[in-house]
Amino acid sequence: MKIAPVxxxxxxxxxxxTLDFLVPFTLIATLLLCGWxxxxxxxxxxxxxxxxxxxxxxxxxxxxAELERVKGQNIFRFNPxxxxxxxxxxxxxxxxxxxxxxxxxxxxxxxxSVYPVVALKVSTDTDWIVLDDKLRVIRTISTDxxxxxxxxxxxxxxxxxxxxxDSSIIHTLALARKLADELFSIKAxxxxxxxxxxxxxxxxxxxxxxxxxxxxxxxxxxxxxLSDATITTGVSVIDMRFARPVLR
Numbered sequence: 346m347k348i349a350p351v352x353x354x355x356x357x358x359x360x361x362x363t364l365d366f367l368v369p370f371t372l373i374a375t376l377l378l379c380g381w382x383x384x385x386x387x388x389x390x391x392x393x394x395x396x397x398x399x400x401x402x403x404x405x406x407x408x409x410a411e412l413e414r415v416k417g418q419n420i421f422r423f424n425p426x427x428x429x430x431x432x433x434x435x436x437x438x439x440x441x442x443x444x445x446x447x448x449x450x451x452x453x454x455x456x457x458s459v460y461p462v463v464a465l466k467v468s469t470d471t472d473w474i475v476l477d478d479k480l481r482v483i484r485t486i487s488t489d490x491x492x493x494x495x496x497x498x499x500x501x502x503x504x505x506x507x508x509x510x511d512s513s514i515i516h517t518l519a520l521a522r523k524l525a526d527e528l529f530s531i532k533a534x535x536x537x538x539x540x541x542x543x544x545x546x547x548x549x550x551x552x553x554x555x556x557x558x559x560x561x562x563x564x565x566x567x568x569x570x571l572s573d574a575t576i577t578t579g580v581s582v583i584d585m586r587f588a589r590p591v592l593r
Contacts, residue, residue, distance in 0.1 A: 396454040405505035467499035493521040496535040
């Protein structure tokens with residue numbers, strides 16, 4: 346009795362060639378397409394920036410202009426560390442910057458201002474304008490910043506990130522910092538006019554200085570007066586604008 350041969354179908358050589366070629370080709374093509382999309386597709390161009398400065402929305406012309414320059418860049422090519430270093434450079438009033446990329450096209454910036462060293466206050470306002478060590482405006486706050494404060498009549502036109510334009514205000518701010526080191530009893534510095542600066546001291550004593558005379562000489566003379574309690578008893582005003590202090 347003859348047994349019929351068993352037929353075993355063989356794999357097509359054409360099919361083997363096609364599968365061996367198609368699988369890696371598809372994989373490579375997919376990777377190339379993804380790479381192209383990541384680098385060139387508008388989907389991954391930065392279009393939205395969420396920025397907070399000291400937990401409030403970012404403001405200031407220079408800072409906002411810097412953020413605008415980032416828009417349109419590829420999010421994968423964008424370097425958060427370099428950008429953070431740029432923001433904390435001497436060109437801005439920022440001491441700390443954290444930049445996070447959020448795919449496909451957003452950035453989240455968390456910024457913290459430099460520490461204030463002096464403040465401005467308009468006599469009729471309740472807010473303080475704090476400035477850095479270069480006398481650049483940092484921001485406006487509603488609580489006492491606990492730094493030397495210059496009170497001015499106002500109104501003021503100030504720009505965040507820029508120092509005041511009025512030279513008399515600049516001069517008085519610098520004086521306030523110096524006075525804070527020399528006179529621990531000082532509470533406020535008020536620019537009454539271009540020729541008169543009023544110091545508010547402890548005990549409701551007011552001292553009057555003039556920028557027309559050497560300030561250090563006036564400060565030293567004022568210290569000498571304040572050091573003698575018998576001289577200042579019953580005195581409310583110490584006028585240092587003359588050759589000799591005038592008490593009244």
